[in-house]
Amino acid sequence: MIRPLVLAALLVPAALTPALADEAVPAETAERIMAMLTDMQCEMDPADIEAEDNGGFELDDVFCADGQYDIDLNADLEITERRKE
Numbered sequence: 001m002i003r004p005l006v007l008a009a010l011l012v013p014a015a016l017t018p019a020l021a022d023e024a025v026p027a028e029t030a031e032r033i034m035a036m037l038t039d040m041q042c043e044m045d046p047a048d049i050e051a052e053d054n055g056g057f058e059l060d061d062v063f064c065a066d067g068q069y070d071i072d073l074n075a076d077l078e079i080t081e082r083r084k085e
Contacts, residue, residue, distance in 0.1 A: 025049045025057065032077060033057065041065050056080065 025033075030046045037043060042064040050058040055075035062069045072081040 023051045025051050029057075029077075033059065033073070036077060037062065042069075061085075 025046075030049055033049055034044075034046060037059075042062050044059060044062045048060040050060065052058055052072075057073045057077070059069075059071040059073065062071050068085045070083045070085060071079055074080050
């Protein structure tokens with residue numbers, strides 16, 4: 001009986017970890033990111049903005065005039081990495 005309880009105690013936090021990484025991005029932050037992308041002549045689905053553990057954001061499938069990118073932003077919404085797909 002003890003062994004299944006210990007196993008459950010170890011598995012529950014692991015099961016919750018992905019949910020923490022997918023926290024909802026505040027609407028105001030998403031709007032600021034979308035405005036920044038518009039200024040860059042880029043667009044994306046706001047649902048593809050992911051909050052990172054370090055306070056930054058990962059933008060998946062950003063479509064710009066010169067191609068498609070994944071973009072990483074820091075907590076101040078400054079681009080830290082831009083990868084062409």
